[in-house]
Amino acid sequence: MKTRCSFAPAFTALVALVSQLARPGGMICLDTLAYPGIKAIAAQLGVRLQALARDDDGPLAHAFEALCRSDKPNAFYCNPTIQNPSTVTLSSKRREALADVALRYSVPIIEDDAYGMLPVNAPDAMVSFAPDLTYYVxxxxxxxxxxxxxxxxxxxxxxxxxxxxxxxxxxxxxxxPFTMLLATQWVRDGTADLMLDAIRAESAARQEIASRVLSKWKFDADPAGFHFWMPIDSACGWQASELALQLRSQGIGAVSATAFATDGNPPEAIRVCLGGPKNLDECEDALRLIADTVEHPHHLHLPVM
Known part of the structure; x- marks a missing residue:
């Protein structure tokens, strides 16, 4: 029997899933940091989002279970591979623990695996642990x-x-139909595999430049990912929201944690996209601009156009 649907784009799938699994007034639980699209969808459909406590490996299974006992959610949403924005990839152990809670309390899982094809050796998808409950996107x-x-x-x-x-x-x-035909042809003739190899190599090169240029600062990244997550220390003289605004005014794809927070308590951090620059030279120029801006907070006093 057919269990798969094709569509465009992935955002539409999430709209359909949230509308199917949670009625207005219902509740979906998720990480304290999440893809802004799911926040927008929930707000539009009148669905509450309940943040789960997390550690460095992602949402905590015991927090998920505690919520299920007190106020069972309609679904659990996760972005388990190169998470947007934190770049965390949930370990197999954490995936299994979260899936176990979902199974014991019959909570559907929305697995938004937008970046799942990028890592060469990603852990097994959540759907492999709870196939009868998981909607894999x-x-x-x-x-x-x-x-x-x-x-x-x-x-x-x-x-x-x-x-x-x-x-x-x-x-x-x-x-x-045209887009579906193109995607299908690329998968069948091997073009998709060649493209993935090239994209992985480009991502690794850009992340290596970021590690070198921003070596003075701590940030989280995955070699296969297109972005990194950078905590902003108050000692540097910036607030994350002001820094992101300043960087965007200079053409850099930076977003503060406020856009991603689901618990009303965003950390002082920014997400920086590395996919915008056209080539490695432009990428390095952008990263050096970030380094200069962070290091010299007098930029706070420059006008933002």
């Missing part, structure tokens, strides 16, 4: 390029896939 736009807006959902059963397909038709009617 992946696609091309985050791994191959924003223009290729093709994504896929693996639903827990054919019946749930049918319900989801109905919700998807209500939001987008259908995926673009």
């Amino acid at each position: 992946t696609g091309f736009s985050k791994s191959f390029g924003a223009g290729l807006r093709v994504a896929y959902i693996r639903a827990p059963s054919s019946r749930r896939a049918q319900h989801l397909a109905g919700a998807l038709r209500a939001t987008t009617v259908m995926a673009s």
